[in-house]
Amino acid sequence: MTIHTTRRTFASTYFFLSASLAATALCLPAASMAQNVNFAGKTVELVIPFGVGGGSDVWARFNAPFLSKYLPGNPNVVVKNVPGGGSITGSNQFASNAKPDGLTVLGTSASTQFPYLLGDPRVRYDYKDWQVVMAAPTGGVAYISSKLGVKSVKDLGKLKGQKLVFGSQGATSLDLVPLLGFRLLGLEVQHVFGMKSRGEGRLAFERGEANLDHQTSSAYIKSSLPLVKEGKAVPLFSWGVTDDNGNIIRDPAFPDLPHIAEAIQMATGKTPSGGEWEAFKAFLIAGFPAQKLLVLPKGTSKEVVEAYREAVRKMIQDPAYQAGKEEALGGYEQVTDKAGDALFREATSITPHARDWVRYHLGKNYNVAF
Known part of the structure; x- marks a missing residue:
């Protein structure tokens, strides 16, 4: 079996090029919007609803310094771990408390998406309220x-x-x-x-x-x-x-x-x-093509969303980022803009019939109660 150590998780015409093409296509209007945002002297909390040391924590701590480098004003980006409820606790808190000023951003994972898709009654967050700025796949x-x-x-x-x-x-x-x-x-x-x-x-x-x-x-x-x-x-x-x-x-x-x-x-x-x-x-x-998502809270302005997306475009082209992503991220390309939006929609959408079937199957065969 051949293992390719340099890899892309998606069709190259879509996901590898999408970030660079989107950056070029949106260059002028995007730059104009991003210039209205300045986080100088401020601290951005990157909330991770999991404990220290797990895959999501590693992902966040790898991305944090690059976000600091490329967000306007170079704010200090700190990872805040809020574990509990299989990521539901921290995500609920983010949905309830995060202000739409760009100073709080949430990193979700499959463990956050799955309860949402299943209609878990503990979930008090709605992905439809959030703005995605980056999607991170794995295989x-x-x-x-x-x-x-x-x-x-x-x-x-x-x-x-x-x-x-x-x-x-x-x-x-x-x-x-x-x-x-x-x-x-x-x-x-x-x-x-x-x-x-x-x-x-x-x-x-x-x-x-x-x-x-x-x-x-x-x-x-x-x-x-x-x-x-x-x-x-x-x-x-x-x-x-x-x-x-x-x-x-x-x-x-x-x-x-x-x-x-x-x-x-x-x-x-x-x-x-x-x-x-x-x-x-x-x-x-x-669980895999869109396993991790970086999202901003409800009500976040287009200017702040664009500032984050511009930061992502720049950081994923940074030579130091490219050099470290193999070990930290498994080599998979992080995506933003249209590619990120597409994955966000697919990862957080399910038909009522499909949800009902999975809930019934889990309840009948594995005694899972919802």
Whole structure:
């Protein structure tokens, strides 16, 4: 399997070029709007509704100094961790208390999007109120124990009737994506909940307590690919990425692996479609292609939004940013402007029918109460 260490998560004509083209197209009016904003001598709080040390915290602390460098007036940008409720607590506080002056910005993740999409009653925030200034994607790979005799996703039919075990962080966590995806593949999987992290799930796989696992791209390359090279694991598919029309395509980080839609067709002989597929796809996009979003609160002026977007355009072209993004962000391009808007809409939208189906499925099969 070929691993490309320099990668883009989306069709290059859309996502790689969109930031630079948008910067050029909007140069004059954007510059005019941004000049009306000045944060000199002020402090910007970048609220992260998770604890210190997690993926969202690492993402925020990598971006913070670059935002400080490129926001007008070079304000001090500090990360404020507000953990609790799987990110609901901090996001609720942001929705209730953040002033639309550009001095408070929120970083959300799949764990923030999922409760919103599911209609969790604890959620008191509405993504429709917020303005997105940056979207951050990631990818991921699912793999299986080589002891099961599977050589590729085409062999999954051999596993009919066999018990597969997956160590999960919870039915409504990011692991909702594999929970729904494995079902579409026709796999009979026991999801063992309670893993504190995907790293803990991988360790369960290594100990033989689980025989099916998935990891986000950076973790897969760092910690799971060695298992593949040792002959202990077989990669099945990537979760894929989306093009400018919202279609699932292969992740350029893993061009030799089928994406999830291809995997379903290979395993079942049918092109994925229908209500269950659409429900899955909503969470897939919110979990991977648009996993993290940087948003400003309700009522934020166009001038402040543009100042942030201009800062993002500049920082993602900064040589130091480019040099550090591989380690900090897994190499995936951060996007803004139209590309960011498109991902924001896709990651925070779901049809009532799709939501109802997922809620029913989780309640009936996993005793999840809403």
